Amino acid sequence: MTKTLVVSYTPRENSNTKKLVDYFIENNKSKTEITELNLAKNTPDLLLEDRLNLYVKRNFGGVTLTDQEQLLLANNDTMVAQVLEADFIVIASPIFNMSVPATVKGWVDVVIQAGVTFTQTEMGPKGLCENKQALVLMTSGSDFNIEPLKSMNFATPLLNACFGLMGIPSKNITAFGLQQYADKVDSLLEQSKNEINALSDDWF
8 A cells, every 4th residue: 555644734723724634634544554744743843053963964974973963853854754655745734925834844844855855966956755746735815826926926836846856746736815715715625625536546
């Protein structure tokens, strides 16, 4: 059976993003082995001074860390291992201020690891994660499908680019305008659920 990692950031009560995540899980839990990572409860450790320098020393310098040093990176390394073990990855998040929430960006920063999920070559970075696929499942209150906000959507392109850096092709399913078109919320979510069904049939 394939393995699917579902990474979500849905802390808001009555979250529309969570509704879509729950729909994905409920409809696919019998088809694939699902691991859930709730970033609102299990946060990545930010790459501040200690952790950043240990990461650089280990991943770029090839230095073997002490057990105590390795312990500082253990939480983040667990998140990297989840990506490596998965055949399919779902990242579900709302748009915050044109981009992804800081916690989601923190996850991205810790799973993109030199020598593990990508490597540097003379031609530039090369992804090391082969035979995987990803889904970016994203919601927003405003409609980022139309201008002027369409040009200000840095969220889905960022996640697509970061998956690409690791060698993972990704697709997007979005439900935009959930506050802007308050009378159409149910139909917008239903449309996204239909897209989830189609993607699930393709994946599983």
